[in-house]
Amino acid sequence: MNIGIFRFRITVSPSRLNQSMQPMTQNATRPMKAIILFDSMSTGGSTDQFIEAIGQNLARTGAYVEKARCRENGDFSFVDEFDVVVMGAPIYYLLVSSQLLGALSRSNLKAHLKGKKVALFVACGSPEPMAHLLYLPQLKMNLENPVILAERVFAPDQLKNPEAAADFASQIIEAYDRSLKP
Numbered sequence: 001m002n003i004g005i006f007r008f009r010i011t012v013s014p015s016r017l018n019q020s021m022q023p024m025t026q027n028a029t030r031p032m033k034a035i036i037l038f039d040s041m042s043t044g045g046s047t048d049q050f051i052e053a054i055g056q057n058l059a060r061t062g063a064y065v066e067k068a069r070c071r072e073n074g075d076f077s078f079v080d081e082f083d084v085v086v087m088g089a090p091i092y093y094l095l096v097s098s099q100l101l102g103a104l105s106r107s108n109l110k111a112h113l114k115g116k117k118v119a120l121f122v123a124c125g126s127p128e129p130m131a132h133l134l135y136l137p138q139l140k141m142n143l144e145n146p147v148i149l150a151e152r153v154f155a156p157d158q159l160k161n162p163e164a165a166a167d168f169a170s171q172i173i174e175a176y177d178r179s180l181k182p
C-alpha cells in the first residue's frame, strides 16, 4: 500500500533576496514548478542543507519549489503536478540511499517520472568518474524517456558550499529554458 509523502514548500529567505540570480526564462508562460525528491540517512545534516540551498536558488528565479523526502512505499502521484523533478541522495555502501532507491523500484514513482524533465545528483566520497560509472546509473536506469536537464556528482564538502548549490540550480534553469524553445 502506498503512503502519503510529506511535502514542504521552499521559499526565498530574506537574507538571500538581494543575491543576484538570473530571473527565469523568457519562454515560460508561467513559473516553473519543481519538486526536489531526496533521501539521506541523516536528518538536518549536509544533504538537507544542500536541498534547501538548491530550492532557494530555484525559488529566487521565480520558480515554485517543493521538497519531499522519499519513502520506498510512498505515493508519488503528486509528481505529475511538477514541470521538473530534481532527484538525488548520498551513496552508502555503493548504493543510492535506500528510501530513494526503494521508491524507484517498489513504488509508483517510476511510473510518474515517465517522460519527465529531471535533474539528478548523488553525493559521495568516491572520485567523480567512479560515481558517473556506478552511482548515477542507479537513478538513470529507472527513468523512461527522461529529459535530463543536469546530472552532477557532489563531494561531501561541496554539499556545504553555497556556490555548488547555486551552480547546480543555474544549470537546471538554463537547461529548462532551452527545453522550452521550439
Ligand SMILES: Cc1cc2nc3c(=O)[nH]c(=O)nc-3n(C[C@H](O)[C@H](O)[C@H](O)COP(=O)(O)O)c2cc1C
Pocket (backbone or CB within 6 Å): 040, 041, 042, 045, 046, 047, 048, 090, 091, 092, 093, 094, 095, 123, 124, 125, 126, 127, 155, 156, 159
Ligand atoms: C555509512 C556510510 C557509507 C558510505 N558509503 C559510501 C560509498 O560506498 N561510496 C561513496 O562514494 N561514499 C560513501 N559514503 C560517503 C557519503 O556518501 C557522503 O559522505 C555523503 O555526503 C553523506 O551524506 P549525509 O551527510 O546526508 O549522510 C558513505 C558514508 C557513510 C556515512
